[in-house]
Amino acid sequence: MNLGKSARRFSVTVTALGTAALVMGLTTSAQAATGSIIFQENGYQQTWSxxxxxxxxxxxxxxxSGVTNQSxxxxxxxxxxxxxxxxxxLSGGQSYKGTVGSVWVN
Structure with a gap:
């Protein structure tokens, strides 16, 4: 029995599995928040779901003129x-009244 060849095969298998796990982890990290963000302007609402x-x-x-975080x-x-x-x-359920030029979604 040649242990050197068997060890190399094991190393390649472990490396391939580790790479697959890393790629799967990276591809699932970009997600959307659940819920919505609602902007208000003079009675008009814009909702981002x-x-x-x-x-x-x-x-x-x-x-x-305001924003509500329902996310x-x-x-x-x-x-x-x-x-x-x-x-x-703002955390979920909170609102802000005032000038809102943009929001950053964490």
Missing amino acids: GPPDQDCLVPQPSPA SVLIGVYSDSNCGKYVTT
Whole structure:
């Protein structure tokens, strides 16, 4: 029995399984939040259902006069349209009234 050949086969199998697990882990990490984010502007509402994680959302028209977080994640509220001028953070069920240029979905 040649242990060297058997050990190499085992090493290749373990490496292939580890690579497959890594790729599967990476492909499932980009997900959308459940629920919705609702922008308000003069009686008009814009709803984003299942907003993507790790993304900057800009209401149309921008800026909005408020936002409600009905999602499963925290959102950062910003006064500009490129998620640069931080205002506050909202958890699910919270609202903010004021200038909303964009929100960052965590």
